[in-house]
Amino acid sequence: MATLQDSSTSSRNTRGVPIPVVSNTAPLNPADFAHDRLRPRNAITPDQTIPTTPRAAADYVIPTLEVRRKNDKFLMDGNKMLWHLPRVAAWQRGERIAPIHIDQGISKGCNIQCHYCYGVTQGNFYRKGSERVFPREALLNYMRSAGKIGVGSIAFIGEAEPTLNPALYDAVVLGKQSGVDISIATNGVLWDTGPAGEAALEHLSWIRFNISAASDASYRIIHASKEFPRVIEKIKFCIATKRRKNLPVTIGLQMVLTPKDINECVPLAILGRELGADYLQIKHCSDTVENDLGFYERLDEYEKFVPQLKEAESHSTADYRVIAKWDKITNKGVRRYDQCLGAPFLLYGEGTGKMYTCGMFFDGKYEKDYFLGDLNEMSLEDMVASDHYWDIIEKVRSRIDVHKECYANCRTHSCNNFLWDVKTAGGITDSVREAHAGGYSPDAPPPPHVNFI
Ligand code: SF4
Numbered sequence: 001m002a003t004l005q006d007s008s009t010s011s012r013n014t015r016g017v018p019i020p021v022v023s024n025t026a027p028l029n030p031a032d033f034a035h036d037r038l039r040p041r042n043a044i045t046p047d048q049t050i051p052t053t054p055r056a057a058a059d060y061v062i063p064t065l066e067v068r069r070k071n072d073k074f075l076m077d078g079n080k081m082l083w084h085l086p087r088v089a090a091w092q093r094g095e096r097i098a099p100i101h102i103d104q105g106i107s108k109g110c111n112i113q114c115h116y117c118y119g120v121t122q123g124n125f126y127r128k129g130s131e132r133v134f135p136r137e138a139l140l141n142y143m144r145s146a147g148k149i150g151v152g153s154i155a156f157i158g159e160a161e162p163t164l165n166p167a168l169y170d171a172v173v174l175g176k177q178s179g180v181d182i183s184i185a186t187n188g189v190l191w192d193t194g195p196a197g198e199a200a201l202e203h204l205s206w207i208r209f210n211i212s213a214a215s216d217a218s219y220r221i222i223h224a225s226k227e228f229p230r231v232i233e234k235i236k237f238c239i240a241t242k243r244r245k246n247l248p249v250t251i252g253l254q255m256v257l258t259p260k261d262i263n264e265c266v267p268l269a270i271l272g273r274e275l276g277a278d279y280l281q282i283k284h285c286s287d288t289v290e291n292d293l294g295f296y297e298r299l300d301e302y303e304k305f306v307p308q309l310k311e312a313e314s315h316s317t318a319d320y321r322v323i324a325k326w327d328k329i330t331n332k333g334v335r336r337y338d339q340c341l342g343a344p345f346l347l348y349g350e351g352t353g354k355m356y357t358c359g360m361f362f363d364g365k366y367e368k369d370y371f372l373g374d375l376n377e378m379s380l381e382d383m384v385a386s387d388h389y390w391d392i393i394e395k396v397r398s399r400i401d402v403h404k405e406c407y408a409n410c411r412t413h414s415c416n417n418f419l420w421d422v423k424t425a426g427g428i429t430d431s432v433r434e435a436h437a438g439g440y441s442p443d444a445p446p447p448p449h450v451n452f453i
């Protein structure tokens with residue numbers, strides 16, 4: 001982490017804390033660009049052995065939609081497009097709308113190495129990548145511009161670890177003050193337990209800790225890191241701060257389910273409850289169609305995991321939910337829509353400020369044709385208003401073959417399901433409402449975090 005230990009400073013942040021100098025042009029070894037860097041490791045890491053205790057056939061039956069909806073109080077296993085119908089209507093009229101949500105990377109590296117990291121297919125170079133971040137001033141200007149044009153939410157999430165960018169905490173505060181709901185997904189190792197971290201918690205809608213191991217020994221294999229004790233301490237700090245200050249922030253854990261960590265889901269469900277988290281989300285592993293991580297070709301194995309997922313969910317309480325994303329875990333990566341219609345509603349930003357409509361465009365063969373613009377060179381407002389931006393939106397809709405090119409269960413997947421249903425039904429029909437409202441009534445108060453579609 002040479003970047004963060006750099007004692008030279010160019011300026012101070014809003015609390016007078018020196019801002020480390022970071023380089024955005026550190027040279028990278030071309031060999032590091034291989035998208036499948038994790039596949040060799042995954043090939044030699046043994047699968048966790050599923051307990052051989054005989055199971056009844058009923059244990060393999062996926063919970064009914066009614067049961068799933070009742071448990072999924074955050075509407076994680078779906079989308080929240082029904083609560084944004086004015087913007088959907090504007091899009092249907094051909095207007096140039098602002099995105100509702102943006103998944104935004106703000107660094108290109110990470111301090112741990114999860115075996116399922118989709119970021120390696122996008123440009124995450126681990127320690128080397130930590131020298132490349134979204135520059136501070138451009139990031140703060142982006143927060144202001146996003147608020148100005150009506151972006152509903154930004155999640156600091158994506159290809160790499162956001163806490164490697166020293167401007168993270170100020171961006172959270174400024175983003176929220178600009179009118180944008182902000183969230184963070186982090187491994188937690190470097191979370192600031194001083195005033196900056198507390199200020200961020202006061203302004204966040206949610207923070208989610210990426211943790212797929214319930215013990216120190218498992219963490220060393222699954223995340224290739226010795227930082228398990230420190231992660232647990234950071235989670236405890238955030239939960240204690242929330243309680244002490246009575247903050248509205250939702251604090252969750254997220255497990256990425258693979259055959260290498262299947263036996264962690266029940267212990268993690270128990271650990272999350274003991275820590276006092278609000279939820280544990282268990283999601284599928286996203287992989288490229290080229291099988292870069294080694295899991296795309298194993299998506300049909302997820303059916304074997306149903307008993308463990310149900311057992312994990314049984315640890316939900318009134319105040320703590322264990323939520324398996326059943327739809328994505330069990331769909332085997334198959335899409336029922338033929339076009340990516342969600343691009344105008346949900347953007348993706350890579351870790352230095354380049355913007356796209358999809359995470360798979362960050363690095364590689366799509367970069368040239370699907371690059372929207374660089375927030376170091378223009379404002380989000382100007383980008384979204386440009387002809388170039390809308391030309392690319394149209395190109396994504398008309399040229400991308402979602403069945404052959406797209407990675408499994410992308411972030412836009414559920415929004416695409418909604419928009420495709422609207423398109424084929426000819427509008428927002430009762431059946432569209434029924435299919436996409438989850439356990440909520442579209443006419444009643446919305447689910448939590450409604451802008452995070
Ligand atoms: S914490 Fe996130 S960015 Fe880092 S290796 Fe894990 S999945 Fe990748």
Ligand code: SF4
Pocket residue numbers: 339340357358359360396400402405406407410411412413416
């Ligand atoms: S459907 Fe395809 S193009 Fe659209 S966001 Fe998902 S992966 Fe990207």
